[in-house]
Every structure is written in structure tokens, then in C-alpha cells.
Amino acid sequence: EVQLVESGGGLVQPGGSLRLSCAASGFTFSSYYMTWVRQTPGKGLEWVASIKQDGSEKYYVDSVKGRFTISRDNAKNSLYLQMNSLRAEDTAVYYCAKGSGSFDIWGQGTLVTVSS
Amino acid sequence: EVVLTQSPATLSLSPGERATLSCRASQSISSSLGWYQQKPGQAPRLLIYDASNRATGIPARFSGSGSGTDFTLTISSLEPEDFAIYYCQQRSNLPRTFGQGTKVEIK
Numbered sequence: 001e002v003q004l005v006e007s008g009g010g011l012v013q014p015g016g017s018l019r020l021s022c023a024a025s026g027f028t029f030s031s032y033y034m035t036w037v038r039q040t041p042g043k044g045l046e047w048v049a050s051i052k053q054d055g056s057e058k059y060y061v062d063s064v065k066g067r068f069t070i071s072r073d074n075a076k077n078s079l080y081l082q083m084n085s086l087r088a089e090d091t092a093v094y095y096c097a098k099g100s101g102s103f104d105i106w107g108q109g110t111l112v113t114v115s116s
Numbered sequence: 117e118v119v120l121t122q123s124p125a126t127l128s129l130s131p132g133e134r135a136t137l138s139c140r141a142s143q144s145i146s147s148s149l150g151w152y153q154q155k156p157g158q159a160p161r162l163l164i165y166d167a168s169n170r171a172t173g174i175p176a177r178f179s180g181s182g183s184g185t186d187f188t189l190t191i192s193s194l195e196p197e198d199f200a201i202y203y204c205q206q207r208s209n210l211p212r213t214f215g216q217g218t219k220v221e222i223k
Contacts, residue, residue: 035212045160045203047212061211095159101207102150104171106159 002026002105004096009110016086016114022079022096022107030054030074033100036081038092039109046092049081050100064090086114118142118206122215128223135191137218139204144184148208151180151189154217155200163202164189194220 008020020036036048049060049070058070069082079096091114097103119142129135139149147167152160162171164180167187177192191198199222204215 044216045205045214047214050212059210101148101212102162102165102171102205103152103160104162104165106161109159 004098004105004107006094006096006107006110009094009112011113011115012086013116014087014114017082017084018086018112020081020083020094020096020110020112022081024077024079024098027098027105029072029077032098034070034072034079035097035100035103036070036079037095037097037103037106038090038112039095040092048094051079052100083112086112088114090114117211118145118209118213120204120206120213120215122202122204122218124218125216126219126221128221129194130223131194131196133194135189135194135198135220137189137191137202137220139182139187139189139215141185141187141206145206145208147183148206149180149182149187150205150207151178152203152205153198153200154203160203191220 003025005023012018035050039045051058051070067085071080093109093111095109096107098105121140123138149167151164154160163174163178168180179190181188201217201219203217
């Protein structure tokens, strides 16, 4: 079964850090771009970052550049999102998704809450 | 940034009726548009990619059309499980962007 499972969300104070993980199974992880998308009630769905198959190219939405880092470990079939200098507006459900253009597989999401 | 505007915000229909959802892009994106369905507490699910191609396992009652700046998702005959929120998303440019969604609710 093709599956993505996120973990690592939680409550963090403004200015803090969090690392999200996404475990992939059921497909050849190393053959695909991977992406993080977040969702809030106010802003809806927002693309956050994408990473090329070998990790050589990474793309970010402007609002997270310099604060978030996307990475992957193809040997572990895993995708990561290191989030630093977190702000209240980063509060969202974070999804990992397969692909860079159209996202055909999504995880169930992990909730990140930034609050004091 | 490509802004996607979906209309209407809410569509109230009965099972068996035809649903027509619109997505307009702020600039031409060729056919680089997808549609997603999202139900409460679930992740989005890809329905249509590249404007008119159904994703794997998507029923034939879902169809997409359009190119350039105007796109349409049509559900030919609504089934009970189709009542949900639908989002369009463009893959023409970075950043990838989504529309604000159309809620299809039971009338």
C-alpha cells in the first residue's frame, strides 16, 4: 500500500524549533520529488517546500525561506522539515505529499501549534 | 505569484444533480492545473491533473476542462460521497498555489 505517515508535530513556543518527519512506503521514494504543504483555517492550503529526488534542488515559499529546511534520506525512505524561528502564523496542519507539481499521494497530516 | 480564484464559494445541490465548479488564474498557466477533493478530517485527494486527466481510481463522473486562465471541474451526477470541499492548484509556476476552495453541500 502506498503510504505517507507524518510525525513530529506538537506545541512549540514562538521562536522555537520543530522537526517534522514523513515516512514513505509502497513506492520508490528515491524516484520522486517530495513536498510539504500546510493548511490553516484562515489561509487554506499553502505549498511550503519541495525537494528533488537526490536532494540537489530545494524550493521554498517566501514566508519560510531562511527559517525552514527541507531534506530527505532516500536510504530511510524519509522526508523531513526542519522548522526554526517559528511564528504564530506557522500554526497549521502540515502534510507531506508525493510530487512537485500535482500531488497524488498525501499523508494524514501533523498539527503544529505555535503559541506561548 | 499566480492567484487562483474559485467560484462559487458554496454550491448547494441535491444528489444526482450536476455540479460545475470554476477556477480562474490571475495569469495564463496553460493546462497546468489540478483539482483536489477534501473531506473533514482527511487530507486532500487528487482528482484531476493537467486540467483534464483523471487521477488513478477517480470515477468517470469527475471531469476537468479548460486552459489558459479559466478551468472547470464538473461532477456529472452527485453521489452522497461527493459532498466535500474542492480545491484547484496550479503547477505552472513557483510558488505552487491553491484556490480558496468551493464547498459542495447537500441542498
